[in-house]
Amino acid sequence: MQKTQWLQIQHELSLRKLIEGSEYQEELKYDFNIKGELRHLDTNESFVFNYYKNAHEQNHKRYQVLGHLITQYVYELLERVCMLQKVYIPTDATEDEPRSFFFMSENALTSSSSLIVLLQDRGVFRAGQWGQRTIVSEGLEHGTQIPFIKMALRSHGGVIVLNPNDNFIDLKTEKARLNFSTREESPTSMQSVWWIPKRGSSSPEEHTMYVWDHFISKSAAKNVAFIAHGYGGLAFVDLLMQRKWEVMNKVYSVAFIDSMHNTQHQTRSDPQIQEWIQKYCHEWVSNSKPLDKAVSSLMKVNCPTVSAGTEKYGLAPSCCLHTIFKYLKSTLKGKTTTAFRHSPVATRSSTSKKRGNK
Structure with missing residues (x-):
């Protein structure tokens, strides 16, 4: 920026x-x-x-x-x-019920152009941040998602910024608390009675699925891409498992950054999902190799993995910003119109029927 x-x-x-x-x-x-x-x-x-x-x-x-x-x-x-709108969830919350929220651009749900969803790592930080320590030590350009948001709005049209770590409210302080605390900060049995989970957002996985079910899946955008960092990658694969056909049909590409997902463990050996991840996902990892150079993965089943151009975990997102958007642009351009079906094989006739119904 x-x-x-x-x-x-x-x-x-x-x-x-x-x-x-x-x-x-x-x-x-x-x-x-x-x-x-x-x-x-x-x-x-x-x-x-x-x-x-x-x-x-x-x-x-x-x-x-x-x-x-x-x-x-x-x-x-x-x-x-960034001119994003704050959207409170759950949408049917009562007046005194603890609520969470996320952010989205004005036409994110109504525009038919592509939509980019940002899914952060777990930690004390909230929506709009890749990492709090990185903001403190390296600045807003490296630690916030703002450069990604601005580029998404310029090149893709719509953006949704998830808030997966806003899981609880502490009744004693009336300040939001995170789900994944350090061991020293974890609530004791005495404290936990004061911690109220936010319905639909009590965990990163639940938050991601709630926003998918009530907003992203209903959006007019035909092409959705995710950029997921750290634990955000695990939350995305969880969504993929829970909403398999919806996600496989609507999401055209996923950019993982130092993702914590485990394809073999999470996909339960589902060959269709494993094939989809290998074909439509790409991962950048903290590594000593130059940016975009191939990095061997320990996992047998995984997507193509390349270097983020830095060995520092906190700097990985900002270091691969431009190459991620270059990747998303190329995958969108080369996207096929073939839709994923509930049947193992999508026949030519079924594909042509689908096109005819459009």
């Missing part, structure tokens, strides 16, 4: 404003500069974790507050800079 674009963002929004509204104004004297990098307002240095001497818990709490404020800031960027 161009530096000027981050400059435009700075004029409209500021992380500093959010920090000033918290109790950590002095402890967190940071803001994003015109390059989208997090810097100290006085020293211009990058973020320092050890603010308090010999007080890990206090430093961790301070970092958590920063993470929460970055989450709010990215949400604002998605709505006010």
Whole structure:
């Protein structure tokens, strides 16, 4: 993303404003500069974790507050800079029921052009982020999904940004909590009574399936592509198993980035799904090899796997941004009109009948 674009963002929004509204104004004297990098307002240095001497818990709490404020800031960027709409789910939630949400572009469901769905890794971060640590250490360009969103809107028309880690609400703090916490943060039996799961989004898999069932599957887009990072890849393959024919007919391509999916284990030796993954999916992995160079996979059944051009897990998405969209463009161009059938073999006559019914 161009530096000027981050400059435009700075004029409209500021992380500093959010920090000033918290109790950590002095402890967190940071803001994003015109390059989208997090810097100290006085020293211009990058973020320092050890603010308090010999007080890990206090430093961790301070970092958590920063993470929460970055989450709010990215949400604002998605709505006010990327012009995405926040969609609350479940759609039939009662007034006092805990809700989750995701983001989508204005015409994502009504446009017949292709649709790109972003599915992040698991962690404390929320929609619009590839990784919180990466945002803190490397900046918005590398750690957020904004460059992907902008490119998707330019080249494909519609985009949906899933929010798979927004699984629970903590009644004590009324702040959303994540499903996959570190062991130290996991709720005890005493605490867990205060944690209420969000219906339809109590796990990344459930969230992905809910948005698929109620939005993506009903969209006018004939061609849907997924870009899935880390655990997001596992969540996608789970969706593929649960909604086999729907997904195989509507999704034309999947770009995995350091995916945690396991084709053999998850697909339960379903030959049709395994063949579909090999044909319509492509994976980029953190590796010392140059970008796009083939990388051997440990799994016997998998899709073509290439290097992301970096050994750093957190930088993998941003490093392969352009090559992923190049891949999606080429697969869309070469897409065949053959639809997947519930029968093992799609005959020529059945295909022509389908075309005739269009």
